Amino acid sequence: MERISFQAVEKKWQKYFSKNKLYNEKGKKFYCLEMFPYPSGKIHMGHVRNYTIGDVLARYKFLNGFNVLHPMGWDAFGLPAENASRINNLHPKTWTENNIKIMKSQLKMLGLSIDWNLEISTCDKSYYKHQQEIFIDFYNQGLVSRKETYVNWDPVEKTVLANEQVINGKGWRSNAIVERKKLSQWFFNITKFSEELLNDLETLKGWPEKVKLMQKNWIGKSFGCEINFEVENKKEIIKIFTTRPDTIFGASFIALSVDHPLSKKFKNDNKFLRFKESCNKTGTTEEALANADKLGFNTELFAKHPFLPDKKIPIFFANFVLMDYGTGAIFGCPAHDQRDFEFATKYKLEIIQVVSDGGSQNNKLQEAFTGEGKIINSDFLNGLAVREAKSKIIKKIEEKKIGKSRTLFRLKDWGISRQRYWGCPIPMIYLEDGSVVPVDKSELPIELPENINLNSKGNPLDAHPDWKNTVHKSTGKKALRETDTLDTFVDSSWYFLRFCSPNHKNSPFDQEKINYWMPVDQYIGGIEHAILHLLYSRFFTKGISKFSKDIKFSEPFKNLFTQGMVCHESYKDQSGKWLYPNEVKKINSNSAIKKSDNSKVIIGPAESMSKSKKNTVDPETMINQYGADAVRWFILSDSPPEKDVQWSDTGVVSANKFLQKVWNLNYLISKREEKDIDKKVEVNFISKINSYIFKIDKSINNFRFNVSIALFYEIYKFLKDSVNTKISNKVFVNSLKDIMKLMIPFIPHLAHECLELHNCKNFNNWPKFKKDVLDEIKLAVQINGKTRDIITIKKDLDEKEIFNYITLNSKAKKYLIDKKIGKTIFVKNKIINYILPN
RNA sequence: GCCCUCGUGGUGAAAUUGGUAGACACAAAGGACUUAAAAUCCUUGCCCUUUUGGGAGUGCCAGUUCGAGUCUGGCCGAGGGCACCA
Numbered sequence: 001m002e003r004i005s006f007q008a009v010e011k012k013w014q015k016y017f018s019k020n021k022l023y024n025e026k027g028k029k030f031y032c033l034e035m036f037p038y039p040s041g042k043i044h045m046g047h048v049r050n051y052t053i054g055d056v057l058a059r060y061k062f063l064n065g066f067n068v069l070h071p072m073g074w075d076a077f078g079l080p081a082e083n084a085s086r087i088n089n090l091h092p093k094t095w096t097e098n099n100i101k102i103m104k105s106q107l108k109m110l111g112l113s114i115d116w117n118l119e120i121s122t123c124d125k126s127y128y129k130h131q132q133e134i135f136i137d138f139y140n141q142g143l144v145s146r147k148e149t150y151v152n153w154d155p156v157e158k159t160v161l162a163n164e165q166v167i168n169g170k171g172w173r174s175n176a177i178v179e180r181k182k183l184s185q186w187f188f189n190i191t192k193f194s195e196e197l198l199n200d201l202e203t204l205k206g207w208p209e210k211v212k213l214m215q216k217n218w219i220g221k222s223f224g225c226e227i228n229f230e231v232e233n234k235k236e237i238i239k240i241f242t243t244r245p246d247t248i249f250g251a252s253f254i255a256l257s258v259d260h261p262l263s264k265k266f267k268n269d270n271k272f273l274r275f276k277e278s279c280n281k282t283g284t285t286e287e288a289l290a291n292a293d294k295l296g297f298n299t300e301l302f303a304k305h306p307f308l309p310d311k312k313i314p315i316f317f318a319n320f321v322l323m324d325y326g327t328g329a330i331f332g333c334p335a336h337d338q339r340d341f342e343f344a345t346k347y348k349l350e351i352i353q354v355v356s357d358g359g360s361q362n363n364k365l366q367e368a369f370t371g372e373g374k375i376i377n378s379d380f381l382n383g384l385a386v387r388e389a390k391s392k393i394i395k396k397i398e399e400k401k402i403g404k405s406r407t408l409f410r411l412k413d414w415g416i417s418r419q420r421y422w423g424c425p426i427p428m429i430y431l432e433d434g435s436v437v438p439v440d441k442s443e444l445p446i447e448l449p450e451n452i453n454l455n456s457k458g459n460p461l462d463a464h465p466d467w468k469n470t471v472h473k474s475t476g477k478k479a480l481r482e483t484d485t486l487d488t489f490v491d492s493s494w495y496f497l498r499f500c501s502p503n504h505k506n507s508p509f510d511q512e513k514i515n516y517w518m519p520v521d522q523y524i525g526g527i528e529h530a531i532l533h534l535l536y537s538r539f540f541t542k543g544i545s546k547f548s549k550d551i552k553f554s555e556p557f558k559n560l561f562t563q564g565m566v567c568h569e570s571y572k573d574q575s576g577k578w579l580y581p582n583e584v585k586k587i588n589s590n591s592a593i594k595k596s597d598n599s600k601v602i603i604g605p606a607e608s609m610s611k612s613k614k615n616t617v618d619p620e621t622m623i624n625q626y627g628a629d630a631v632r633w634f635i636l637s638d639s640p641p642e643k644d645v646q647w648s649d650t651g652v653v654s655a656n657k658f659l660q661k662v663w664n665l666n667y668l669i670s671k672r673e674e675k676d677i678d679k680k681v682e683v684n685f686i687s688k689i690n691s692y693i694f695k696i697d698k699s700i701n702n703f704r705f706n707v708s709i710a711l712f713y714e715i716y717k718f719l720k721d722s723v724n725t726k727i728s729n730k731v732f733v734n735s736l737k738d739i740m741k742l743m744i745p746f747i748p749h750l751a752h753e754c755l756e757l758h759n760c761k762n763f764n765n766w767p768k769f770k771k772d773v774l775d776e777i778k779l780a781v782q783i784n785g786k787t788r789d790i791i792t793i794k795k796d797l798d799e800k801e802i803f804n805y806i807t808l809n810s811k812a813k814k815y816l817i818d819k820k821i822g823k824t825i826f827v828k829n830k831i832i833n834y835i836l837p838n
Numbered sequence: 839g840c841c842c843u844c845g846u847g848g849u850g851a852a853a854u855u856g857g858u859a860g861a862c863a864c865a866a867a868g869g870a871c872u873u874a875a876a877a878u879c880c881u882u883g884c885c886c887u888u889u890u891g892g893g894a895g896u897g898c899c900a901g902u903u904c905g906a907g908u909c910u911g912g913c914c915g916a917g918g919g920c921a922c923c924a
Contacts, residue, residue: 712862
């Protein structure tokens with residue numbers, strides 16, 4: 001066996017890759033982008049998977065003649081740098097730069113086809129300068145506003161979170177229970193694009209349906225109408241929003257949010273204040289959210305029913321009505337809304353059924369009926385279907401001028417102020433007269449101060465002695481800087497544009513360049529960004545195209561691929577402490593011992609690798625041990641890319657062994673002695689290789705890299721079995737070279753080394769599949785729908801010829817000879833099925 | 839509660855989109871080589887049969903079809919998203 005040192009070979013080809021990029025000036029453009037990493041310290045297996053998938057595609061496209069842009073950068077602002085700097089007494093900048101250096105060298109070890117000349121880092125002032133510029137442009141377009149609202153406060157990170165960053169009532173990163181706090185904040189008015197963000201989802205044909213659905217639900221469009229209710233004996237009018245105006249005759253109460261303007265009337269009412277306080281408390285814990293009881297505060301006021309002059313409807317404040325959705329007021333129709341039903345039951349309010357559920361009207365409802373049916377008990381709406389009743393009542397309401405139809409979105413504006421140091425400074429200043437204005441663009445970038453005390457209480461920039469003192473350039477007046485920094489999701493909302501012209505000086509991007517490269521042809525990353533990052537990036541693209549009129553695209557990512565996670569079993573020792581896999585010795589699939597003292601280890605289920613559970617495997621260790629190609633090979637081989645994959649050490653060991661065999665076979669062929677030649681054997685060999693080229697090509701196009709790899713195992717076996725057959729060296733080597741080219745995207749180092757061994761000079765083309773080389777096909781022979789034989793015959797034979805062949809040569813003949821055949825189902829080149837009457 | 843996705847060997851998974859179920863890999867068992875081990879190679883994988891063969895079989899129940907892992911309806915189970923959104 002001819003051995004190869006992967007480490008040496010990989011170093012050699014990495015030098016080659018760093019000089020030879022994937023540019024094909026004549027080719028069609030292909031922008032291949034993987035989500036850029038946060039520089040946390042070292043790369044993890046999730047990165048390996050993400051970037052290997054991207055690399056396969058980038059190289060494949062290049063080999064097929066595309067002009068490929070394949071950049072990489074760093075999502076370099078963020079809280080961990082501040083935490084780390086407090087612990088290690090390192091400046092966040094130093095910490096981040098060190099991490100970038102390490103991770104960059106690790107990524108290079110993987111043999112990725114990245115053009116490092118395009119590298120960007122979001123914490124560089126050359127990057128965030130342009131981000132500040134975009135911010136000011138957005139401000140000038142009315143896409144930025146400052147509002148005092150209740151915000152999601154993360155008590156661990158001591159900062160504000162956007163709605164999208166709260167998962168099950170907890171911070172997306174800290175996992176701490178989020179609190180409600182009233183603060184003045186900067187917002188991007190993402191809701192100005194609600195309709196576009198929703199509608200354009202339909203144009204994203206290359207996105208997973210699942211992600212589009214998640215965004216659709218998040219944007220949450222609903223259609224209904226506003227109705228004004230007069231308050232009896234008062235001047236006030238309560239405006240409510242409903243999607244079920246057809247149930248207006250079933251209205252039995254009005255419910256208001258405790259923050260509704262009408263609450264001002266009760267600001268001296270202690271009972272109300274106590275009620276309000278209890279409402280603010282619910283919602284702070286997950287448990288409270290889950291079993292939140294419907295609570296109400298009776299105002300003793302009544303509203304007039306807009307269509308029943310004699311009817312009085314009690315008005316309540318209720319804990320389940322939100323001020324920031326709709327008008328902060330609803331009418332309750334208990335018969336047809338489960339929440340209203342619970343509320344009415346609790347406070348003994350009327351329950352009037354107005355939509356027939358088909359049952360007897362005398363039966364008391366046990367729960368709200370929300371289905372379709374005919375309207376009843378509703379005057380002029382009686383007999384109509386729900387749908388018809390909706391449009392009729394809205395028309396009536398508009399005629400009477402007591403309301404209007406309205407479309408509402410669940411999506412809220414994106415709060416972007418963060419009380420942190422390590423982020424992009426917000427380029428706004430506060431003048432002494434109270435006005436707030438953007439800084440002059442000529443003053444950009446507004447740089448972060450280098451000297452900072454991160455142990456100060458509250459916002460570090462605010463606590464800085466003089467950073468915030470400044471002067472308004474055009475008036476010369478004293479001013480104070482905004483000391484909040486931008487949410488780091490802003491940094492990643494436009495980096496894909498910057499990659500197209502990363503060194504462009506005077507503006508965020510070169511217009512011509514982005515019109516050439518954008519949109520991203522293939523974007524690859526984790527599903528966890530289905531809403532957050534992907535929605536924000538879409539918003540940015542739409543926002544920028546508002547003031548850069550010549551931009552030719554309105555969506556950033558043409559095709560999206562969401563890869564699965566890398567999982568591993570977790571291990572605990574007898575005392576319940578987590579153990580790293582390399583501290584554990586596996587005995588068999590369900591038992592293991594601790595290496596240090598041979599004590600028994602408890603094996604947990606395979607879960608996404610995480611530092612807290614220590615179920616991680618270090619990519620660099622693996623690369624050093626088995627080679628980058630073996631690591632790439634394994635991570636692609638075991639599961640389809642969109643599903644989770646379980647890391648297995650035996651898996652990567654066998655990948656390494658297989659690659660050794662691939663090298664050995666190449667070496668063997670390079671020394672092969674010339675054989676006697678049989679033309680027929682050669683033709684069969686070539687046609688088989690040809691069909692493999694077709695299959696590999698197809699599997700890559702379908703993102704079925706695990707299938708590609710299974711095929712390579714088959715191909716290896718086939719080639720090995722063919723070594724001593726009557727094939728000329730020329731034919732054999734040419735076929736082998738084709739196969740090695742197919743392997744370039746997967747194992748670029750070894751594939752190049754093998755090609756070099758065969759004196760191949762051109763690494764930059766993809767083998768072409770020739771149609772119709774194979775003129776034999778496999779046909780299934782069925783009797784009564786059961787497969788009895790598979791026969792290999794000439795292509796395009798007709799029914800009769802096949803029947804003759806079967807009765808002579810097939811083991812299925814015993815079913816057919818001397819039998820009456822009732823019916824024959826024949827699908828050319830696929831199947832023949834004889835139905836015999838019994 | 840609402841919405842979505844998925845159920846195939848001991849395990850990860852293939853299956854030309856309605857046409858050979860389990861490719862390929864991991865693990866296991868048996869065998870060959872070896873003084874032995876490692877490495878390597880081969881075989882096996884549910885039931886009946888010594889073999890040739892034959893049968894059952896893709897979560898469960900029904901349906902459509904010459905033919906269903908794939909299509910339809912119902913049920914069961916797992917995972918994910920949203921959650922007082924009016």
